[in-house]
Each structure stands twice: as structure tokens, then as C-alpha cells.
Amino acid sequence: MTLELRPITAADTEAVLALWREVFAQYDDPARPQRAPRANLERKLAQGDGLFWGAWRAGRLLGTAMAGWDGHRGWLYAVGVAPDARGQGVARALVEHAERELAARACPKVNLQVLDDASGALAFWKALGYLPDPVTSLGKRL
Numbered sequence: 001m002t003l004e005l006r007p008i009t010a011a012d013t014e015a016v017l018a019l020w021r022e023v024f025a026q027y028d029d030p031a032r033p034q035r036a037p038r039a040n041l042e043r044k045l046a047q048g049d050g051l052f053w054g055a056w057r058a059g060r061l062l063g064t065a066m067a068g069w070d071g072h073r074g075w076l077y078a079v080g081v082a083p084d085a086r087g088q089g090v091a092r093a094l095v096e097h098a099e100r101e102l103a104a105r106a107c108p109k110v111n112l113q114v115l116d117d118a119s120g121a122l123a124f125w126k127a128l129g130y131l132p133d134p135v136t137s138l139g140k141r142l
Contacts, residue, residue, distance in 0.1 A: 003090065004056045005097050008064065010045055012054060015061040017041065023080035026115070040078075053097060055081070055090045065094035067102055067110075074102040076112040095128060113137055 008016060020027055020037045027035045044052050044066055051067040063081035067074055076098055081090045102110060112130065114121050 001057050003062075003093055005053050005093060006056065007050055008041075008045070008052045008054050012061065013038070013041060016054065016064060019061050019064060019082060020078070020080065022082060024078070051098070051101060053094060055094050057085075063090045063094055065091075065098045067098045069102055069105055069107050074105075074107040074110040076110060079112075091124065092128065 017037055024035075024037075027037045049069070051069065053065050054061050055063040055065075061082075062085040064078050065076065066078040067076055069075075076095065079091060079094060079098075081094075099110060110130075111133070112125065114125060
């Protein structure tokens with residue numbers, strides 16, 4: 001069956017949240033409000049920048065990818081695929097789609113963050129050509 005990539009809309013909210021609960025267990029950690037799934041989804045949709053996609057097959061959401069572009073560099077977020085759909089090219093298709101969309105906006109570089117203990121994710125990103133940058137990621141909760 002064909003994989004359909006399309007922008008996420010408000011009508012997809014519950015499907016996205018269900019997928020994220022399965023894929024990103026750490027998202028619902030009250031100690032990390034920046035990862036609040038529903039709030040993140042709603043804020044991204046409110047931006048209306050068209051940089052949030054889902055991969056669908058036979059009406060089922062298999063994966064998501066969210067991108068950001070601030071005119072300086074692009075970012076990838078929430079790239080995740082249902083466990084039973086991994087290894088089928090879903091994440092690769094989403095990432096390549098996001099890269100094309102960012103490149104079309106003249107984005108020269110894409111960044112992302114991976115949790116240190118996510119060895120499978122690190123291997124995936126390295127296979128796509130993403131390598132560690134010699135920087136330290138810093139953050140501040142507002």
C-alpha cells in the first residue's frame with residue numbers, strides 16, 4: 001500500500017496524540033512541560049507554517065515529523081514512527097520530505113536533538129547523514 005505524506009491538521013489531533021503516547025513515552029513527564037503533547041501540537045498548528053506532516057497508510061497514522069525554520073537554520077522535531085511500522089521507510093520518507101520543504105525555503109542547515117540514551121534513534125540519524133555537531137545544547141524552561 002502507498003504511503004501518503006500530508007500536513008497535519010486539527011482534525012488529526014487525537015491520532016497524533018495516540019501515536020506520540022506510543023512513540024514518545026517521555027512526552028507526558030510533568031517535570032518537562034515543554035514536552036506537553038497536546039499543547040505542542042496546538043501551538044504548531046496555530047503557527048500555520050505547514051511544517052508538520054504525518055505519514056498515513058490505509059487511513060492509519062504511522063509517523064510524524066515536525067520542522068521549524070527561523071531564517072537562520074532549520075530544526076526537526078517529533079520524528080517518530082509506530083513500532084510496528086519501523087523499518088519500512090516511513091521515518092526516512094518523512095525526513096526527506098521535511099528536508100525538501102526546508103531546502104525550498106532556502107534553509108542551509110538542519111539541526112535536531114536526540115536523547116543520549118536513544119541508541120536506535122542515533123543510528124537512524126547517522127544513517128541519514130546527521131552527525132554530532134561540536135556544540136553543547138543548552139536550554140532554559142520559561
